[in-house]
Amino acid sequence: MKAKSVKLKVKNYNLKLKTLFKKTKSFTLYVLVFSSTLYTLHFGVNPVYAQSLSLSLWPPLLEVMIQPGRSVNQVYKLTNSSDHELQITPHIFSFKPQGENGEIQISSKFKVQSSKLDFFSFESGEHFDQAFYLPIGKEREIILEVSIPKGSPENDYYYTLLFSTGSTPGENKQTSSSSIAQIGTNILLTVSQNGNPRLLGRILEFSTPKIIDSFSPIAFTVRLENWGKTFWKPFGKIKVTGILKQKDEISLYEQNILAESSRKLDIPEIKPKLPLGPFKASLEFSLGESGPEKLSAETTFWYLPYKAFFALFMGTTAILLVKRLKKLFFRSRVST
Amino acid sequence: MKKGFNIGILILGFLLSSLFLPVKAVMKSSDYELQMPNLNFSAGNVSSSEYKLGFTGGQNMPGPYTSTGYWLGAGFWYIKTIIPFAFSISNTVVDFNVLSVGVASTAATTLTVSAGGAGGYQVTVQEDHELIVDSIGALIANTTGDNGDITESNAGTWQQSTTYGFGYTMYGNDVPTPFPTAAPAGNSFKQFADISKDKTAQVIMSRNAVGKNRSSTLVYKVNISPVQVAGRYHNVITYIATPTF
Numbered sequence: 001m002k003a004k005s006v007k008l009k010v011k012n013y014n015l016k017l018k019t020l021f022k023k024t025k026s027f028t029l030y031v032l033v034f035s036s037t038l039y040t041l042h043f044g045v046n047p048v049y050a051q052s053l054s055l056s057l058w059p060p061l062l063e064v065m066i067q068p069g070r071s072v073n074q075v076y077k078l079t080n081s082s083d084h085e086l087q088i089t090p091h092i093f094s095f096k097p098q099g100e101n102g103e104i105q106i107s108s109k110f111k112v113q114s115s116k117l118d119f120f121s122f123e124s125g126e127h128f129d130q131a132f133y134l135p136i137g138k139e140r141e142i143i144l145e146v147s148i149p150k151g152s153p154e155n156d157y158y159y160t161l162l163f164s165t166g167s168t169p170g171e172n173k174q175t176s177s178s179s180i181a182q183i184g185t186n187i188l189l190t191v192s193q194n195g196n197p198r199l200l201g202r203i204l205e206f207s208t209p210k211i212i213d214s215f216s217p218i219a220f221t222v223r224l225e226n227w228g229k230t231f232w233k234p235f236g237k238i239k240v241t242g243i244l245k246q247k248d249e250i251s252l253y254e255q256n257i258l259a260e261s262s263r264k265l266d267i268p269e270i271k272p273k274l275p276l277g278p279f280k281a282s283l284e285f286s287l288g289e290s291g292p293e294k295l296s297a298e299t300t301f302w303y304l305p306y307k308a309f310f311a312l313f314m315g316t317t318a319i320l321l322v323k324r325l326k327k328l329f330f331r332s333r334v335s336t
Numbered sequence: 337m338k339k340g341f342n343i344g345i346l347i348l349g350f351l352l353s354s355l356f357l358p359v360k361a362v363m364k365s366s367d368y369e370l371q372m373p374n375l376n377f378s379a380g381n382v383s384s385s386e387y388k389l390g391f392t393g394g395q396n397m398p399g400p401y402t403s404t405g406y407w408l409g410a411g412f413w414y415i416k417t418i419i420p421f422a423f424s425i426s427n428t429v430v431d432f433n434v435l436s437v438g439v440a441s442t443a444a445t446t447l448t449v450s451a452g453g454a455g456g457y458q459v460t461v462q463e464d465h466e467l468i469v470d471s472i473g474a475l476i477a478n479t480t481g482d483n484g485d486i487t488e489s490n491a492g493t494w495q496q497s498t499t500y501g502f503g504y505t506m507y508g509n510d511v512p513t514p515f516p517t518a519a520p521a522g523n524s525f526k527q528f529a530d531i532s533k534d535k536t537a538q539v540i541m542s543r544n545a546v547g548k549n550r551s552s553t554l555v556y557k558v559n560i561s562p563v564q565v566a567g568r569y570h571n572v573i574t575y576i577a578t579p580t581f
Contacts, residue, residue: 051427051428052426053425054422054423055424056421056423056450060452060579062408063409065401065406065407066406067401067405081424103458103539103580104458104581106537107536158581162578168428168429169429169570174431174434174568175431175433175441175467176430176432176570177571177572177573179425179427179428179430179445179572179573180573180574181423181424181425181577183421183423183577183578184579186578195407266455266545
């Protein structure tokens with residue numbers, strides 16, 4: 001009997017424990033869910049904005065010479081390499097050259113209002129200042145029509161076609177900054193009736209250091225100015241000749257020199273095969289590929305191995321000094 | 337003495353012989369290749385033989401100018417590029433968490449540019465306005481730095497916890513001076529150009545040559561004073577990547 005009653009007690013105890021455990025478990029679950037909800041609602045988990053913005057565009061430069069009353073189309077390829085779909089808005093700005101390295105300056109002041117867009121329109125359905133969507137990893141072909149109204153003045157016009165992403169709002173309770181990415185492509189437009197506008201330029205600087213070490217390449221500085229109304233490219237060479245019959249040539253990069261601006265050309269470095277003695281360098285180029293007028297300038301310089309001579313002098317002095325010290329040391333030992 | 341002289345002769349001989357090793361100008365790399373002027377290197381999307389051209393290389397003129405009425409070229413036709421013009425920003429929003437008085441909060445954005453056919457590039461930055469709580473108009477002003485000399489075009493020191501405001505510093509490829517070319521960012525800061533105040537966007541990366549995956553990091557910093565009004569401040573930073581011409 002006693003044993004039976006003990007068993008019953010144990011069973012009841014087990015049941016109570018199980019019920020308590022179940023209750024405790026559900027209570028814990030409630031507490032967990034409630035607290036996490038409270039935490040999320042009131043304290044907030046810092047949102048992670050791992051979204052990136054990535055765009056690529058081709059071509060980066062368009063050069064057009066066109067008669068008034070004509071039009072021409074150009075296909076641009078815009079690719080969304082971001083990790084999400086992008087809202088893209090095309091804008092067009094006029095620009096002016098900034099500095100002498102081919103950089104541009106655009107600002108909101110230069111934005112061409114869509115109502116005044118005489119020259120540009122899209123043939124592929126887009127509209128200036130109106131957004132379109134570009135899915136992840138997709139490339140979109142955008143056809144820009146350049147159309148010059150009859151009677152437009154013969155001149156150069158410089159524009160940047162900009163594609164802008166939309167901004168993402170930050171988390172409501174946090175101080176934040178949103179980012180917008182804009183990628184541009186430049187348009188150099190020359191309106192000309194006969195296709196042969198007058199090109200005007202001058203050489204502002206053609207120089208090199210007067211003495212160049214024989215271990216160093218020649219660093220030419222070439223600065224050109226366009227004082228006309230039409231952009232051009234220099235087509236030509238720098239010829240380097242030395243007194244010991246050394247001969248070398250550097251072809252100029254055909255970089256655009258915009259109207260009423262100057263540009264420092266990027267010149268490839270070169271080192272003569274025998275970099276010793278006096279040299280003469282002559283710069284000669286035409287304005288444009290078939291430009292009849294040629295501009296030229298000359299400069300002279302010396303190639304000397306002065307660093308090598310200096311190293312040799314220092315080395316010999318050091319050896320002589322060591323020898324002398326050795327002698328003095330032996331003499332003092334003999335005398336003692 | 338004779339031994340020293342001999343060594344001197346040897347060094348001189350070595351130096352002179354190294355002078356005459358042939359060295360040519362570098363005209364080719366993995367990023368670009370120089371082309372002769374008349375090489376037409378590219379193909380394009382020719383929608384119509386007369387008017388709809390894709391990207392072209394060289395003087396792709398189908399006839400005399402007077403009959404066609406246009407001449408069109410796209411890209412730097414003296415450089416055959418294998419890199420498109422591409423620009424990326426690592427995050428669309430930077431959060432500064434809950435701001436505490438005198439404790440600067442920082443956040444970073446990485447910018448990457450590949451300029452192929454462009455020949456070179458620049459990236460400029462501007463803000464739509466200072467950090468603002470739209471509903472009440474409270475501002476966190478752009479910082480003027482420890483010495484009051486920071487502007488959008490002039491970098492200055494910002495180290496003290498009692499200097500307040502909003503600004504940025506940078507490090508990486510092609511950043512302007514005085515920002516370092518490698519991490520960590522220093523203590524030199526600038527303001528973002530505020531276009532609501534007619535400020536001009538400032539260049540934060542530039543390069544006058546072809547480049548692939550040129551990368552820099554822009555570090556935002558915000559520090560508030562004890563009298564700063566509580567609220568959610570926000571502004572929009574615009575990064576503009578353009579190729580050189």
